[in-house]
Each structure stands twice: as C-alpha cells, then as structure tokens.
Amino acid sequence: MLNGDGLRVVLWVAGCSHCCKGCHNPVTWDPDGGLLFDETAKKEIFDQLDKSYISGITFSGGDPLHSANRAEVQRFAKEVKERYPDKTIWLYTGALWEQIYEEPVMQYLDVVVDGEFIQTQKDNTLLWKGSKNQRVINVQASLAQTDPRDPVLHCNDYAPDPDREADVRRTVGAEQVSCGCDS
Numbered sequence: 252m253l254n255g256d257g258l259r260v261v262l263w264v265a266g267c268s269h270c271c272k273g274c275h276n277p278v279t280w281d282p283d284g285g286l287l288f289d290e291t292a293k294k295e296i297f298d299q300l301d302k303s304y305i306s307g308i309t310f311s312g313g314d315p316l317h318s319a320n321r322a323e324v325q326r327f328a329k330e331v332k333e334r335y336p337d338k339t340i341w342l343y344t345g346a347l348w349e350q351i352y353e354e355p356v357m358q359y360l361d362v363v364v365d366g367e368f369i370q371t372q373k374d375n376t377l378l379w380k381g382s383k384n385q386r387v388i389n390v391q392a393s394l395a396q397t398d399p400r401d402p403v404l405h406c407n408d409y410a411p412d413p414d415r416e417a418d419v420r421r422t423v424g425a426e427q428v429s430c431g432c433d434s
C-alpha cells in the first residue's frame with residue numbers, strides 16, 4: 252500500500268550505486284546480494300497478481316535500473332504487461348527521468364518515481380516518495396508528448412486532504428441553500 256496505487260506486489264531488486272545519504276534500504280546496494288530470482292519467485296509473484304484485488308507490481312530496491320538489473324527487469328516487466336495488461340507497473344529509480352526516458356523498459360511501465368533520496372528534502376507526508384525533489388511520473392502520458400523529456404506527473408506531492416474536502420463540500424452546500432432562499 253506504500254509503494255503505489257492500490258494493493259501491490261513489490262519486487263525489491265539488489266544493486267544500487269546512488270548511495271543516497273539516509274537511504275532506508277542500504278542492504279540492497281550490493282548487486283550480488285539478495286536472493287536468486289528464479290522460477291519459484293516468479294510463480295509467487297504471478298500467484299499474487301492473479302488475485303483480482305491486486306492492482307499491479309512495483310519494482311523497487313536498490314535500483315531496478317542499475318546496470319546489473321536493467322535487462323532482467325525489462326524482460327520481466329514485458330512478461331507482466333503481456334500477462335496482466337490491466338494491471339499497472341510502477342518502478343522506483345535513483346536516476347532522473349531525463350536520463351532514462353528512452354530506456355526500452357519504459358514501454359511497459361505506467362509510473363516511474365525518479366531521483367535520488369535527498370535527506371534535507373525528506374517529508375514523510377509526501378505521496379509515494381521520500382523527498383520533495385523526486386517526481387511521480389505518468390510514463391505513457393510523458394512519452395506521448397512532443398518533448399517527452401518534460402515529464403507529466405501522475406499525482407501531486409501530497410494526497411488530497413479529506414478534512415479540507417469535507418469543508419469545501421460543506422461550504423458549497425451552504426451557498427446552494429443561500430441561493431435558493433434569495434431567488
């Protein structure tokens with residue numbers, strides 16, 4: 252629930268060279284770390300994706316776009332997209348969109364959260380990201396633009412505040428009553 256819209260399967264891959272200060276997952280930096288991603292692991296993921304209430308898969312880490320991971324992540328993203336065309340694929344990377352938007356894997360992705368984690372910009376209330384500099388990017392909308400380097404965002408920095416929305420609804424309701432009395 253913390254790694255994208257809905258209830259998701261998350262695959263954490265090993266390998267990251269960004270070395271962000273304050274990274275919450277440094278155990279994933281070593282590309283030789285982790286568990287072997289074999290057919291059993293793949294089946295486990297497919298068994299979860301088969302469930303109707305699972306919205307999709309998120310690739311996180313580590314960095315799924317680390318040079319040691321790119322080819323395998325692309326292959327698996329393609330397989331997931333072909334098998335589950337109605338489910339979404341998210342990917343977290345320390346790279347910037349401007350550096351990666353031409354990567355072949357993008358054709359299979361729905362959302363990319365880009366950029367290194369910057370501790371001085373950390374904010375626990377941000378939506379789907381750890382620091383303010385990162386961007387939650389709608390991949391296909393971005394790629395459809397004349398200049399895809401300028402990303403289209405999937406969402407704002409923060410989730411809508413339900414209390415504030417209730418206030419707005421109450422205000423609108425009061426105005427409607429007032430209008431009716433005056434007419």
Ligand code: SF4
Pocket residue numbers: 267268269270271274275276277279312313314344345366367368
């Ligand atoms: S990109 Fe992510 S996994 Fe890699 S060091 Fe930065 S916060 Fe950690």
